[in-house]
Amino acid sequence: MIKGLDVRANERQFIELKEYIDSIRQSQGILMQTLHKAQEIFGYLPIEVQKFIAHEVDVPLAEVYGVATFYTQFSITPKGKHKIGVCLGTACYVKGSQLVLDKLSKELNISVGGTTEDNEFTLEATRCLGCCGLAPVMMIDGDVYGKLEPKKIPEILAKYKD
Ligand code: FES
Structure with a gap:
């Protein structure tokens, strides 16, 4: 709540x-x-x-x-310190970005659009981030991660945890 x-x-x-x-x-x-x-x-x-x-x-x-x-630039719910955006554009989707999103959701124990209880992370699905050659792609704050596999997620998240 x-x-x-x-x-x-x-x-x-x-x-x-x-x-x-x-x-x-x-x-x-x-x-x-x-x-x-x-x-x-x-x-x-x-x-x-x-x-x-x-x-x-x-x-x-x-x-x-x-x-x-x-307007999507506004939010009426609190956002986490780190914003994760997983691209669900066509190129990323066909290369498995949904699996990446599912893994993040499981690791953070939140659904898409949600924020972790400690307010550290907000998870969102995005449209094309403009770097389809790296598909599947996600962004955490300003950092781009490409050629993702679900198994890489825990290691990447660890960099943002205090
Ligand atoms: S479709 Fe994902 S970066 Fe373009």
Whole structure:
């Protein structure tokens, strides 16, 4: 279960967001810009942040929620410290990327789209990452791993574990 955001503990972040909103009040597209900033500050857009934005930008909460859930660059659930993206594009898929994804899911004990309980990893499936010659491919943060086999996964994950 996802715990709510502790507003008091994140007071400084709310102040930063408020200052940002105040600085762009006259601009067009204030909601999108604010959501981007909030995502950058908090790492995701929990309901407490959505309510704050709705109030500050003066739009209904439903609209904030609608935009936050429509665009893939926003997330309303927390993301892990390390983001893993396994390519399920055609070239990777035919070379077995689903098996790589299944292995990651098993090793991390999460399903696709999920985040580990310790908030270390988020697992996602992606479209073509633009390096099909290395299929099957995955990315962890900015690092690309190609010609993957499921058996290589534990060793790769170990590099990111504290
Ligand atoms: S299909 Fe996977 S990198 Fe292009």
